[in-house]
Every structure is written in structure tokens, then in C-alpha cells.
Amino acid sequence: MILSDLSIKRPIFATVMMLALVTLGIFSYKRLAVEMFPNVEFPLISVVTTFPGASPETVEREISKRIEESVNQIAGVKHVFSTSREGVSTVMVQFQLEQKVNDCAQEVRAKIGSIRGNLPQGIEEPIIQKLDFNAAPVAALAVQSDTLSARELTTLVDKKIKKRFESVAGVGKVEMVGGQKREITVDLDPVKLDSLGLGVNDVVSGIRSENTNTPLGRLTRGTAEYPMRIDGKPDNAGDYRLMPVAQRGGRPITLGEIAQVNDGVEEKRKLALVNGRPAIGLDIYKQSGGNEVELVDTVKNVMQKVQKELPPGVSLSMVRDGTIMTRDSLADVEETLLIGGILTILIVFCFINSWRSTVITGVTLPISVISAFIIMNAMGMTLNVMTLMALSLAIGMLIDDAIVVRENIVRHLEMGKDHMEASRFGTAEIGLAVFATSMSIIAVFIPVAFMKGIVGRFFYQFGISVAFAVLVSLFVSFTLDPMLSSRWSDPSIHLHGKRKGLARWLELFNDWFDLTSDKYRGAIGWALDHRKTVMLAAMAAFVGGIVIFGTLESSFMAPEDKGEFQVAFKTAPDASMAETEGRLQAILAGIKDIPEIDHTYATIGAGDSGTVRDGLVYLKLKERKERKRNQFELQRVVRERFQRIAGITLSIEEVGQIGGAQKPLNVNLKGDDLQVLKQLGQRLKEELYKVPGIVDLAVTLEHDIPEYRLRVDREKALSAGVTTNDIVGTLSRLVGGEAISTYEDEDGDAVDVRVRLPEALRRNPGQVADLKVSLPDSGGATKLVPLASLVTTRVATSPTEINRRDLARQVTVSANLDKLPIGTAVKHVEAAAKRINMPPGYSVNLSGEAEDMAESFGYMGESLLLAVIFVFLILAAQFESFFEPFAIMLSLPLSIVGMAGMLKITGDTVNIMSLIGLIMLMGLVTKNAILLVDYAKVLQKRDGMARRDAVIMAGRTRLRPIVMTTLAMIFGMMPLFFGIGAGGEGRAPMARAVVGGLLTSTLLTLLVVPVMYTYMDDLGGWLKRKWRGEHANR
Missing domain, CATH: 3.30.70.1430 (Multidrug efflux transporter AcrB pore domain)
Structure with missing residues (x-):
């Protein structure tokens, strides 16, 4: 071969190429960002529209439905969701993953612009933004104090601590949870307002006109120019009591006469507790695409500096570190990678019984792994669980080519050839088979890298990393291994019977293996004499594997102890x-x-x-x-x-789920009538309660919210000159409270000034009707109209929110699962849905994990089919035959026997990881069959050997590399197989599926493939004879 011959002739050239790969790999490694999973961008756009005072039904009818119908016309839309709450419409548009999120946002913005005129008056401008599906705090900090009051601690956190972390590079935002900010509260006295003929609008106008800082123009003095400004803002909070807000009887009315003014804190609407003690939380969010591990390390460093600057009695701690699982998982995978590599090399040493040969073979591993970082850096990948797991699983594969090449070279050395000749001839003889086996593996992982859907996005880096590492290992096997074999003589090859210690025990093991190989020759002969029996046994094994596979339960991912x-x-x-x-x-x-x-x-x-x-x-x-x-x-x-x-x-x-925290089981009931949907949801919930393992059941629209509804008598309001907006303005300020102005504190920061009713009155809905609406009369004075004369009051219930999906209303029944796989839960849901007798026009569908599982399994099925097709095409090209590849590909279905059996024994489900293992098997199990069939054909063509003898000799000769490569792959996956370490439970099914498939496929292949090869050879010969006979007759 050109590569091996060139490397043997120019050893420095071969060495330099390897050093270049290693150097580039090390520098690339240092540049890789670290994260838990690949950074996947989900094209999800939200449209939030505020419509103050509108009920959920009004929001749905006037805003949500119109926006839904508009954006649903955009190409590439997958789902449209909406939630209509009191005063707020939230529409989320989910696009196909192939769409660019920036383009999606632009198209949504254009659609909203085109219907803006059809939306009701009084709404605020719709806010359109891209959503990060995985937006979650990377860390949570807590500030606690035994010496400061809630207001003092909140001020310290808001003005100093929070700003310090907001300025850290890589921080997207810092959200404060808990605490109570300083606020100037103006609790109006309705009785005093009435006695003075004042309305709330008069007070608000008075405060705003007095509490002002307004430029007045410029004064010129000589050549200088001075701006003039009036500063009407109070110097201290107590001055608000002296602020005039109106004129009555020729004198000013101060705020203190009609209201209780307090320099206090805002109403408590958030709370944070650490171990039950009050605290103020700071949730740290990273910028999109940022390195979360580096960011948390930086935050920890800043924490140490900030703690030194805090007053005595104030503590700052990290109560949640979102990178612990990331660090532990990555460390565990790195350890798995190392242990797998060591076990693989030990297997090689056991069979070759030479430390020099082991080094020549094993050097492929570090070069291939380190070189993989080159492609990862060049393609913008990161160091994450998927890429490192790919390299861990590939450990056995990366050394396979080197094992086969070195074993063949050693065999020729034992035949008496010198090192140069053995290296050339040994590599050339096995070269095409090694090339085909590597291409088969690459052909399997490329479809994995380019799968559609969520699973495709997460396994893209996985597939590319393995494919490139295997390509590098092939390159090293054809260059460095032959060069080292030709230059670095191994005297131990010729020391048979003269070794001591461990080497002697390994020699005895290899002698035993040679005897076993001789017995295997007889087993092949028996199989060739009983071809039908062997094929029937293989078919029975395959059917048994399918039966076992059918009994396995299915899930999306295996649960992990985080x-x-x-x-x-x-x-x-x-x-x-x-x-x-x-x-x-x-x-x-x-x-x-x-x-x-x-x-x-x-x-x-x-x-x-x-x-x-x-x-x-x-x-x-x-x-x-x-x-x-x-x-x-x-x-x-x-x-x-x-x-x-x-x-x-x-x-x-679960914390840190892909796509955010949500229950795995989500059943959507779709229809038009909310009451019917609510009843169906309750009935379905009751049915699912009976299923063991379905827990934490909840139904949207399960509880209506009680509310006081004020209905305006339009005829009376019209005669009084009062509009609905006047009533809304008065009540929203008095009952809800409104921040109408700001006070500038000693640090120059703004403090809200809030107008409202006293708390005692706000607790009593019956006193709301006693309030008065103010409006100017014809003489310019204030006219007070009793609210009770304009409205009727009643207590009613209203849905807290109305949910829609894909242009239809829906109610969702959600649940967690306890020891119940999602696939089994789905079957129970389908049975329950049939029992509740859905009326016409109503339907049931699944979303969340069940939907993702079904979609992902479909894409993986496509990937599996492509892998099989690509493997067949590579084999057909190698053997120049469309029939002989079937002999090799018979090992593919035989791998299902071991895979299904192993998953059954270990209690694993059919999930994303185990199916990836199945796809991997499509490339791995063909390696053994290629080595056997390729050498049989070589013996037939080169040495003129009869087919039976060639098949038996090929089996005897290739048994050692077949067992070596199989054991290398199995032992390389052992650390993953046992699922030890952080996140190991989730990764283990992949290794278990591969190990099980390799075991049965290898054992069955050793007998079935030789038989199938003879059948395919007979079929090819018959077709050739028939073809020639037809042409001869013509």
C-alpha cells in the first residue's frame, strides 16, 4: 500500500505527521469550552401582549387567537401554543429544528406587524423575543444576615452585591428573589378625600406636578451660559407629608392631611429561605452560548472578594451550583476513557505477549483520541458528555485496526520474514479488509450525526467525533504501525518456550488459544457439512432475540441519580x-x-x-x-x-433537564368548550390515578379562581359622565396600588412612590363600593360620583388561564412516573382515553417526553436503515459482488439476540442510548465477518485453494484477531457498562447493548458466516453459469 510503503521508507516523515496531529490536538483541546450537553439552539419565539384589565376569555378572543392564526401561516412552524391569563397573552411559536432562530423571529415580527391594526385598542406593544429552551440559572447565591433588617439587607443586595455579579463577564442576568425594596407608600383616607371633595386622580396629579425636576431654559451672563432647572423633589422622604396636592377653600391641601405617608418597604410578593432561614436569593443566568463551568468558577472567585467587603453579620453562600453534575459527569467520562484504554491495551498484551508489540499497537489510542479534538475545535464543538462518551465508546474501535495490522505483521514474522518484508506484506495483505471495516464504522456514525429532531442535534457531535477518530486510527494503522514494526525489532517473537514469570503464563495462554483455534477448524468443517442445521439454529436465535426485544419496555432516557x-x-x-x-x-x-x-x-x-x-x-x-x-x-x-x-x-x-423542568407524561385534550374539556380532564385524571407508577397528577383548569366582578351600568355611567376607563383607573390605583412617581435617595437611585388604600380597607371587598370616582365638572372643580351608583357587584369564578395548542383549546393532564417507563405509561393513557368516551370534536394527543420519544425513535429508525444500506454498499464495492455482502451482513440480525438478552438481564429499557448502541452494532459486528470472508477470498484467488479449505483456513487464521478486537471493544466499554459515577445510569444502556450484541454476534458469526458465504458463493456461481448459458444459446 502507498501509505505504508511511504512510511516504512521515510520513518521521520511518518513520525512528523503523528507529532503534528498530536500538537494540533493538544492546542485544540485547550480551546474547547466545557458544558454538560452540546449547545443546541431551539427555534422558539414568544409574543407577549399586555391588555390591562381584560379577562382570560377576552384576551383569548381578541389577542391570542388572532396572533395564532397569523403566525401559523409561516413556513416551518411545528407548533403554536398560547396561554391567556388576566391581562396577558403569551403566544409561543415552535419551529422545526432546521429553521434559523433569527429568521424565525424576523418572520414572526413581520406577521405581528401586519395584524397590529386588528388588535384591540388599549393593549401595550407586543414584545417579541427568542426564548432559550434551556434557560436556567447556572448558580444560585444566598445572602443572609442576623443584624440587618429586611429593607437594609435588600438595599445592600440590590445596590452592591447584585451589581457586582451583573458585571461579571459571561453573566446574562441576575435575578433577585426575596427581600423587600424600599418604597414610599401613600395610604389614602377615603373619608378625608370625600370631606375635601378630592378624588384619587387629583392626588396623583398633585404629586406628579410637585415631585418634579424640570429644565427651565438657559441664562446668559457675559460669555457664560447657565442652564436653569427647578428641583421640586423632596430632600427626604418625610417631606412628602408637606407636599401640596390640591387647593380647597383658598388654601393648599398637603398630602399628610389626606393620607398616611410611610417610608417603608414594598408589599411582600417573593420569598427565599435557605435551610428554613430568611435569605435573599440571586439566580445567576449565563449568556447564550457561554461556558457555564468557567462562569461559575469566576462567580466563586468574585464571591470571595465580595464576602470580604460585606458588613459584619452578613454572609454570602452558593446554595446551588448547576455545574456540579457537569463536572462530575465529565470527570467520570474522562476516567472511563482512561480505564477503558488501559483495559484495551491489557487485552492486546495478553494475546501478543510482547510489550513492544503492545506499545506499537497501543500508540494508536492516544493519537486518535487527541486528534479528535482537532475536528471538535474546527467545527465549533465543545467538551461535553456526548463528545467524551463518544471517545469512551470508541476506545475499542480505535485500536482495532492497529490490532489487526500488527497481528498480521507478527504472523508473517513468525513465518520467517524479516521486519521490513513482514511489515510491507502484512499490511498490504490485510489493508483492504481493514479499510472496509473502518469505512463500515464511519458509514454507521455519519447517519447518526445527521439525524433529524432533538436526538439528531444532541448526537451530531457524538457521530462526528467517533467518525473522525476512527479515520485517524485507520491512518495511524497504515503509517505509524508499519513504520514502527519495520524499524523496532521485537526479539520476543522468537523466544517461544524461553520466557519467565508473567510472560511464561501468557505464553501458556496463547498455546491454549492455538489449540482452541485448531479445534475451531473442526467446528467450521462440521458447520459446512451441516449447513441447513446451522442456518436453522441461526434463524431460531434471531426469532428468539426478536421475541425478547418485544418484551422490553421503552423510555426516552434512563433516569440518572444527579x-x-x-x-x-x-x-x-x-x-x-x-x-x-x-x-x-x-x-x-x-x-x-x-x-x-x-x-x-x-x-x-x-x-x-x-x-x-x-x-x-x-x-x-x-x-x-x-x-x-x-x-x-x-x-x-x-x-x-x-x-x-x-x-x-x-x-x-428533575434539575437541569434538557428543555427545562416539566413532567414526562403530558396528555392534551383538545376541543372547543372549556367546561367539557374540564370534565374530560378530571375523568382522565381519575382513570390514571388507578395506574401504579403514575404520580403527581395535575390538570390545567382544575381550579377556577374566585373573583369580585363589577359590572358597569352604562346608562347610569353615561348620565353621570363616567367612563369605564375612569372606574378602572380609580380602582387600579386604590385597590391594586400604583407607582406614580419616584423619590431620589441619597445614592441617586429611584425609590417608587406608591398610592393605594390602607391595608385594612384593601382586605374588605365590601368597602370597594363605597369608593368614589372623581372627574372634573363643567366649572373646573372635582365631581365625586359614588361607585355604588354605577356598578353592581357579584362573586364569580373564572379560569386562571386558557391554554391553546395548534389553534384549538386544550386541557393538559400531566404526571410524573415512579418506576414506570414512559412507553408503558402511554399504553395506559391510550386505554384510559378509550374508557372516558370522548365526544365528537374532541381528541387526545401526547406531548413532552412521549412525543419526543416517538419522534426520536422514528429518526433513529431512519438512521439504522441508512447505516445498513451504507454498510452494504461498502461491502459490495470491496468484494465486487452484490451477493457476498449478504454473507457478512447476516451478522447484523444476529447481534440483536445478544443486545435484547443483555438489556433483559440488566433490566434496561429500549431508549435513546440503547438504540444508538444498536446502530453502532451495525458497523462493529461486520468487522469480524469482513476479516474472515476477505481472507478466504484471498486464499482462493492468490493460493488457488479450494473453497472449503480456504474457509476453514481463513477461520483458523483470523480467529485470533477476531477475538482480540472483540474483547478489546468489550473491555474498552466495561467502565460504561457498569454505569458507575455521575450520570453513569444514563450512559450504561448504550454500552450494555453493544457488549451483548458483540458477544452473540461474534460467537454466531464464527459458524454462521462461513456457511452463509458458501451459500452466496453457490448462488453467485449458479447465476454466472445461467448467464453464460443464455448467452451461449444466443
Whole structure:
């Protein structure tokens, strides 16, 4: 071969090429960013439109539906979701993954612009933005103090600590959770307002006109020019009481006469607790595409500096580090990579029994692995679990070519050839077969890299990394290995019977293996004499494998013990902050005696959409070696304890899920009537409650929110000259409270000035009707109109939100799963859906993990088919035959026997990882068959050997490299096989599927492939004779 001959002749040239690859690989490695998973961009666009005062039904009808119908026309849209809440419409447009997110955002913006005139007046401008599907804090900090008040601590955090972290490079945003900011509250006295003939609008106008800082122009003095400004803002908060807001009876009315002015804090709407103690949380978000590990390291360094600057009694701690799992998983995969490499090299040493030959063979591993970093850096990849797992799984494959080449060279040395001749002839003889085996593996991983859907995005880097590493290993096997074999003589090859110690034991092992190889020659002969029996046995094994495969349960991914989880809970729709806080304290009290919990971080109202009803408890567990129970057992304990707490709906959630935290089982009921959907949802929930393993069931629209509805009598309002907007303005300020101005504190920061009713009046809905609406009369004075004369009041219920998907209303029944695979849960859902008798016009569909699983399995099926086709085409090109490849490809279905059996034994499901293992097998199991069939054909053509003798001799000669490469691949995957370490449970099914498939495929291939080869040879000969006979007759 050209490459091997050139390397043998020019050893320095071959060495320089290897050094260049290693050097580039090391420099590329240093430039790679580190993250848990590949950075996948999901094209998801949100449109948020605010319509103050509108009910969910109005928001849905006037805004959400119109936007949905507009954006649904855009090419590439996969799903359109909308949520209509009181005063807010949120429409999310999910595009196919192949779409560019910036182009999607532009098209959505254009569509919204085209219908802007059809949206109702009074709405705020729609906000269109790209959403990060994986947006989650990379870290959470907590600030606590035993010496500062809530207001003082909040001011310290807001003005100093928060800003320090916002300025850190790579930080996208810092969200403060808990604490109470300073606020000037103006609690108006309705009785005093009435006695003076003042309305709330008069007070607001008065405050705004007095609390001003306005430029007046410029004064010129000589050659100088001075700006003039009036500064009407109070110097201190107490001066607000002296601020005139109106004129009555020829005298000014001060704010202190009609209101209680307090320099206090804002209303408590968020809360953070660390181990049950009050704290202020700081959630750190990274910029899109940022390196989360580097960012958290930087945040930790900044924390040390900030802590030194804090007042005595104030502590700053990190309560959640989102990179722990990333670091642990990467460290575990790196360790797996190292252990796998060592085990692989030990296998080589056992069979070759020569440290020099082992070094010549083993040097392929570090060069191939390090060189893989070149393509990763060049293609913008990162160092993540997928890329490192790819290299871990490929350890055995990367050394295969070198094993086969070196073994063949050693065989020729033992035949008496010198090192130069043995290196040339040995490499050339096996070269085409080695090339075909490597191309078969590459042909399998390229379709994996280019699968569609979510699974394709995450396995893109996986497939490319393996394909490039295998290509480099092939290059090294054809260059460096022959060169070293030709120059670095190995005297141990000729020391048979003269070794000592370990070498002597290994020599005895190899003698035993040679005897076994001789017996294998007889086994092949028996198989060739009983071809039908062998084929029937193979068919029976395959059918058995299919039967076992059919009994396996399916899931999207295997669960992993991450050492952390969180409990999300909701209180009743009418629950106050105090009510939710009480439930939170009950939750914390219920888990404080669990010894495996390291610490807790609890919040209320966190996140952009968090309300006083939304609570979250993050539980960080101790290290695995320090706890007796795993994460899943602890989740069951926590769930059982929380279910005893009345008034909450809870959900156990995984932390750091791809696509954010959501339940795995989501069943959507679609239709038009909300009441019918609500009833169907409850019935389906009741049916699913009966299924063991389906837990944390919840239904959207399960609880309506009670509300006080004021209906305007338009005839009376018209005669009084009052508009609905006047009523809304008055009540929103008095009941809801409105920040109407700002006060500039001593640091120059703005403090809100909020007008509202006193808390006692805001608690009493009956007193709302006693309020008065103010409006100017014809004489310019203020006219007060009693609200009770304009409206009627009643208590009613309203849906908290209305959800839609793909232009139809829907109710979603969601649930977590406990020891129940998603595939089995889906079957129960389908059966339950049939029992509830859906009325015409209503339908059921699945979303979330079930939808992702079905879609991903379909794409993986396509990838599997492409892999088989590509392998066949490569084999057909190598053997120049369309029949003989079938003899080799018979090993493909035989691998299913071991794969299914191994998954059954280990209790694994058919999931993404195990299916990737199946696809890998399509390339791996053909290697052994190629080596056997290729050498049989060489013996027939080159040495004129009879077919039977050639097949038997090929089996005897190639048994050693076949067993060596198979064991190298198996032992290289052993660390992954046992699933030890962080995240090992999720990666183990892939290795188990491959190991099981390799074991049975290799054992069956050794007998079945020789038989199938003779059948295909007979078929090819018959067709040739028939073809020649037909032409002869012509």
C-alpha cells in the first residue's frame, strides 16, 4: 500500500505527521469550552401582549387567537401554543429544528406587524423575543444576615452585591428573589378625600406636578451660559407629608392631611429561605452560548472578594451550583476513557505477549483520541458528555485496526520474514479488509450525526467525533504501525518456550488459544457439512432475540441519580402570600429529619411568571457515599410526606433537564368548550390515578379562581359622565396600588412612590363600593360620583388561564412516573382515553417526553436503515459482488439476540442510548465477518485453494484477531457498562447493548458466516453459469 510503503521508507516523515496531529490536538483541546450537553439552539419565539384589565376569555378572543392564526401561516412552524391569563397573552411559536432562530423571529415580527391594526385598542406593544429552551440559572447565591433588617439587607443586595455579579463577564442576568425594596407608600383616607371633595386622580396629579425636576431654559451672563432647572423633589422622604396636592377653600391641601405617608418597604410578593432561614436569593443566568463551568468558577472567585467587603453579620453562600453534575459527569467520562484504554491495551498484551508489540499497537489510542479534538475545535464543538462518551465508546474501535495490522505483521514474522518484508506484506495483505471495516464504522456514525429532531442535534457531535477518530486510527494503522514494526525489532517473537514469570503464563495462554483455534477448524468443517442445521439454529436465535426485544419496555432516557431534585408546588387559586408561606414552612418541617439532604433552598414567586401561589423547594443531597438511599428512593419519601399537606398541588422535578423542568407524561385534550374539556380532564385524571407508577397528577383548569366582578351600568355611567376607563383607573390605583412617581435617595437611585388604600380597607371587598370616582365638572372643580351608583357587584369564578395548542383549546393532564417507563405509561393513557368516551370534536394527543420519544425513535429508525444500506454498499464495492455482502451482513440480525438478552438481564429499557448502541452494532459486528470472508477470498484467488479449505483456513487464521478486537471493544466499554459515577445510569444502556450484541454476534458469526458465504458463493456461481448459458444459446 502507498501509505505504508511511504512510511516504512521515510520513518521521520511518518513520525512528523503523528507529532503534528498530536500538537494540533493538544492546542485544540485547550480551546474547547466545557458544558454538560452540546449547545443546541431551539427555534422558539414568544409574543407577549399586555391588555390591562381584560379577562382570560377576552384576551383569548381578541389577542391570542388572532396572533395564532397569523403566525401559523409561516413556513416551518411545528407548533403554536398560547396561554391567556388576566391581562396577558403569551403566544409561543415552535419551529422545526432546521429553521434559523433569527429568521424565525424576523418572520414572526413581520406577521405581528401586519395584524397590529386588528388588535384591540388599549393593549401595550407586543414584545417579541427568542426564548432559550434551556434557560436556567447556572448558580444560585444566598445572602443572609442576623443584624440587618429586611429593607437594609435588600438595599445592600440590590445596590452592591447584585451589581457586582451583573458585571461579571459571561453573566446574562441576575435575578433577585426575596427581600423587600424600599418604597414610599401613600395610604389614602377615603373619608378625608370625600370631606375635601378630592378624588384619587387629583392626588396623583398633585404629586406628579410637585415631585418634579424640570429644565427651565438657559441664562446668559457675559460669555457664560447657565442652564436653569427647578428641583421640586423632596430632600427626604418625610417631606412628602408637606407636599401640596390640591387647593380647597383658598388654601393648599398637603398630602399628610389626606393620607398616611410611610417610608417603608414594598408589599411582600417573593420569598427565599435557605435551610428554613430568611435569605435573599440571586439566580445567576449565563449568556447564550457561554461556558457555564468557567462562569461559575469566576462567580466563586468574585464571591470571595465580595464576602470580604460585606458588613459584619452578613454572609454570602452558593446554595446551588448547576455545574456540579457537569463536572462530575465529565470527570467520570474522562476516567472511563482512561480505564477503558488501559483495559484495551491489557487485552492486546495478553494475546501478543510482547510489550513492544503492545506499545506499537497501543500508540494508536492516544493519537486518535487527541486528534479528535482537532475536528471538535474546527467545527465549533465543545467538551461535553456526548463528545467524551463518544471517545469512551470508541476506545475499542480505535485500536482495532492497529490490532489487526500488527497481528498480521507478527504472523508473517513468525513465518520467517524479516521486519521490513513482514511489515510491507502484512499490511498490504490485510489493508483492504481493514479499510472496509473502518469505512463500515464511519458509514454507521455519519447517519447518526445527521439525524433529524432533538436526538439528531444532541448526537451530531457524538457521530462526528467517533467518525473522525476512527479515520485517524485507520491512518495511524497504515503509517505509524508499519513504520514502527519495520524499524523496532521485537526479539520476543522468537523466544517461544524461553520466557519467565508473567510472560511464561501468557505464553501458556496463547498455546491454549492455538489449540482452541485448531479445534475451531473442526467446528467450521462440521458447520459446512451441516449447513441447513446451522442456518436453522441461526434463524431460531434471531426469532428468539426478536421475541425478547418485544418484551422490553421503552423510555426516552434512563433516569440518572444527579444528587439533587426540586419540589414545585402550588397553593389554592385564592391563596395569599401568607397562606403559601405557611404551606412552605410545613413542607420544610416535613423533610428536616431526612439525613441524606445536605441543604434546602426554597422560594416563592421566583421566575418571570412566578406568583404568590408558586413555591419551589430545591434539595441538594449529600454525596453518594454518604447516603444510604438513592435519589429516586428519596423522591418517593418526599412525595409521601408532602401528600399529607392539605391545600397544595405538588410535582417532583428533575434539575437541569434538557428543555427545562416539566413532567414526562403530558396528555392534551383538545376541543372547543372549556367546561367539557374540564370534565374530560378530571375523568382522565381519575382513570390514571388507578395506574401504579403514575404520580403527581395535575390538570390545567382544575381550579377556577374566585373573583369580585363589577359590572358597569352604562346608562347610569353615561348620565353621570363616567367612563369605564375612569372606574378602572380609580380602582387600579386604590385597590391594586400604583407607582406614580419616584423619590431620589441619597445614592441617586429611584425609590417608587406608591398610592393605594390602607391595608385594612384593601382586605374588605365590601368597602370597594363605597369608593368614589372623581372627574372634573363643567366649572373646573372635582365631581365625586359614588361607585355604588354605577356598578353592581357579584362573586364569580373564572379560569386562571386558557391554554391553546395548534389553534384549538386544550386541557393538559400531566404526571410524573415512579418506576414506570414512559412507553408503558402511554399504553395506559391510550386505554384510559378509550374508557372516558370522548365526544365528537374532541381528541387526545401526547406531548413532552412521549412525543419526543416517538419522534426520536422514528429518526433513529431512519438512521439504522441508512447505516445498513451504507454498510452494504461498502461491502459490495470491496468484494465486487452484490451477493457476498449478504454473507457478512447476516451478522447484523444476529447481534440483536445478544443486545435484547443483555438489556433483559440488566433490566434496561429500549431508549435513546440503547438504540444508538444498536446502530453502532451495525458497523462493529461486520468487522469480524469482513476479516474472515476477505481472507478466504484471498486464499482462493492468490493460493488457488479450494473453497472449503480456504474457509476453514481463513477461520483458523483470523480467529485470533477476531477475538482480540472483540474483547478489546468489550473491555474498552466495561467502565460504561457498569454505569458507575455521575450520570453513569444514563450512559450504561448504550454500552450494555453493544457488549451483548458483540458477544452473540461474534460467537454466531464464527459458524454462521462461513456457511452463509458458501451459500452466496453457490448462488453467485449458479447465476454466472445461467448467464453464460443464455448467452451461449444466443
